[in-house]
Amino acid sequence: MLSAIMEDYLKAIYYLQNEADDRVRTSVLAEYMDVEQPTVTSMMKKLSERDFVLYEPYRGVELTDTGVPIALEIIRHHRLLERYLTDHLEYDWAEVHDEADRLEHHISSKFADRIAEQLGQPAVDPHGDPIPTANLDVSGAKDGERLADHQVGDSVQIVRVPDTDPDLLRYLSKHGILPGTVVDVVEIAPFGMVTLDPDSGDGPVALPEEVACSISTQSLTQSSH
Amino acid sequence: MLSAIMEDYLKAIYYLQNEADDRVRTSVLAEYMDVEQPTVTSMMKKLSERDFVLYEPYRGVELTDTGVPIALEIIRHHRLLERYLTDHLEYDWAEVHDEADRLEHHISSKFADRIAEQLGQPAVDPHGDPIPTANLDVSGAKDGERLADHQVGDSVQIVRVPDTDPDLLRYLSKHGILPGTVVDVVEIAPFGMVTLDPDSGDGPVALPEEVACSISTQSLTQSSH
DNA sequence: TGAAATAATTAGATAAGGCTAAATTTATAA
DNA sequence: TTATAAATTTAGCCTTATCTAATTATTTCA
Numbered sequence A, B: 001m002l003s004a005i006m007e008d009y010l011k012a013i014y015y016l017q018n019e020a021d022d023r024v025r026t027s028v029l030a031e032y033m034d035v036e037q038p039t040v041t042s043m044m045k046k047l048s049e050r051d052f053v054l055y056e057p058y059r060g061v062e063l064t065d066t067g068v069p070i071a072l073e074i075i076r077h078h079r080l081l082e083r084y085l086t087d088h089l090e091y092d093w094a095e096v097h098d099e100a101d102r103l104e105h106h107i108s109s110k111f112a113d114r115i116a117e118q119l120g121q122p123a124v125d126p127h128g129d130p131i132p133t134a135n136l137d138v139s140g141a142k143d144g145e146r147l148a149d150h151q152v153g154d155s156v157q158i159v160r161v162p163d164t165d166p167d168l169l170r171y172l173s174k175h176g177i178l179p180g181t182v183v184d185v186v187e188i189a190p191f192g193m194v195t196l197d198p199d200s201g202d203g204p205v206a207l208p209e210e211v212a213c214s215i216s217t218q219s220l221t222q223s224s225h
Numbered sequence C: 001t002g003a004a005a006t007a008a009t010t011a012g013a014t015a016a017g018g019c020t021a022a023a024t025t026t027a028t029a030a
Numbered sequence D: 001t002t003a004t005a006a007a008t009t010t011a012g013c014c015t016t017a018t019c020t021a022a023t024t025a026t027t028t029c030a
Helices: A004-019 A026-033 A037-049 A067-087 A096-103 A109-118 A166-174 A209-214 B004-019 B026-033 B037-049 B067-087 B096-103 B109-118 B166-174 B209-214
Strands: A053-056 A060-063 A155-160 A182-188 A194-198 A205-207 A216-219 B053-056 B060-063 B155-160 B182-188 B194-198 B205-207 B216-219
Touching (some): A004 A060, A026 A037, A026 A060, A067 A096, A067 A109, B004 B026, B004 B037, B004 B060, B026 B060, B037 B053, B067 B109
Antiparallel strands (some): A053 A060, A155 A216, A182 A194, A194 A205, B155 B182, B182 B194, B194 B205
């Protein structure tokens, strides 16, 4: 059918396409996949030949209608596994990513559906990322605003945090910053650092700009732009 | 580390070594792995270079002390997964083999240990095959006698059934032949076919010689040889 | 607008795991 | 014990996914 590696490329293209809604450049994909550019070029040719992507040399790549559901299926597997590992197998949310990243390519749809059933058809994974339904619908997912885009004084609810860095996740949970947590924005430094006061009462936490940009939120007060 | 394919070879050698306690021939391994002989030869060179097997050209192969625990770990994964799929994810015992065969290479030891814990450290998989402990101990496993070696009139308990053929497994469970079932041997035909009467009362079942040889049992009466 | 910088592709190599055909070793049996 | 049969290995090729080095497009900016 399709190798685990090819699935990973499709997943990456899906992700990067949503990040910057434009065709995905070879260089961006190479960086993200941690391979050299020629590797990406040759892979794009293969995926393009099999109609999973639309590839125009020197112009970047995008998923076709054949490629999208494959990416979504893998994403569904990944996020269900993450949910399952934390909820049923007592994994810490910081450590689920790697295990899910391997298993996502090897579980059957049946396996995915069974754990979804066991979990009560969850809508999001432990990091707040939306889980596509069995028929690969993602319409329920809301985008949210970037934490970095709020203003001092705003009260916001955390919707999503990035899932790949275990150390960051441990740091965030230690300071009470989890999906669902309500925080007040107490300071935004000129170099972009955001200081928060979580309602858990653990005291203020400062986050560098990069992190604040990758955390997705929902406004509770209306003062944000 | 070690590819999924290499792990499969080690698992196969472990199995074949126990079947016919002698060095495993290239041809036997090729047949079992469903590849051509030269493929086996080149793989044995690689595994031998890395000290997982002892390989003597033209003389067959056997696992080293480095290779055995790797095979056992994979077998542990496989059997725990089979148990987990049937007990927690409502799989039928006939369909667990293939899913487990893929996943066994991709779950971490942690994952295996967690599901073992959830299952209460089970001793056997759904087909009656013993599950190595976390420290890869298999001393608790008893060999049992082949069903085919009993005599008419014997009352025997089913210990293990072969796990790879879904159709056979469906047939066996439909007729009440499961690990733990007690059956009476009512006939042994000259061409090896064994007829059983399971205590479940579903009436007699006939099994061809090959199947009767691959089912492992324990005597309840003492009349068997 | 044209030269320099940047991005992307082509060319050619490598390692893993598989294959077929040919050569070689071991086993069998006359 | 020697000739044939069977088993095994060698040789050489293929595909996938990767790499480096060299070439070619595309941008950028003076």
